[in-house]
Amino acid sequence: MRLRCVHGYFKFDELRYGQVSDFMNLTGLSLVSVGDHFTFESLAEAPDFSLTGLDLLGVPAIATFEGPPGEVFRENEIVYDFTKDLVVPIASIVRPVEIQQAGNQFISSGLILPGSLTAAGKKVTDYLAWFSRDRLSWSYSEVAYV
């Protein structure tokens, strides 16, 4: 299964039948279908716009903006913290993350929390990850920072 973290919004793509149910059974995390992808249950109602001051998934929006949820997240500097099941300001994420290159991919311990800080002090904002059912692990083919 492929996972795209877009500025802290999560898009899961089922590349083979049964991957989503396998993932939910193995991790205990619930995913729901939204449009052409799956996402975490708490992000199912992620809006395609924000108005400054209006509640945005529990956080007051800081930008007036229209666009896909990932871009709305970027403009409002928020990410989904799947460890707390909350949408939070990216600035509040201070968890360190270690990402190592291994051949043509990157590896990290578990699923990267968007906003995590690398050793260089950069925050992870986006990544393309692949879930291995056999190893119950994630590998990454793209990682972006700010």
Place this chain on the structure above:
Amino acid sequence: MSKILDATCDATGLVTAEGVPVSECEVLSEGKQASAGLMFMQAGKARYLTSSATDIKATLDAVTAALTEIATTLTAIGAGMTGPTTAPPPTLPTSVITINAKVTELTQLMGALK
């Protein structure tokens, strides 16, 4: 992609949508009188538009009333000119007041378009 939301605009040109003021919203109409309309959003831009139908109707009503008054007055004046006297009709002062009131009404409307 774009988003369209119901919105209102107050007489200062401040747009409100979803219960919050949207100070960065550009008002495409005049915005000098409270109105209800639509806010269009695309990326970081927000624009407000209201229906100008009520403004147009009020304008046409006032213009029609003024022209009708003028026509009535001229008809009365014309009727008075067919005889031996050219004295204006007794309704003339009232007609002039009515026409001037319509001019005032239109001037005010011009300064308070939605």
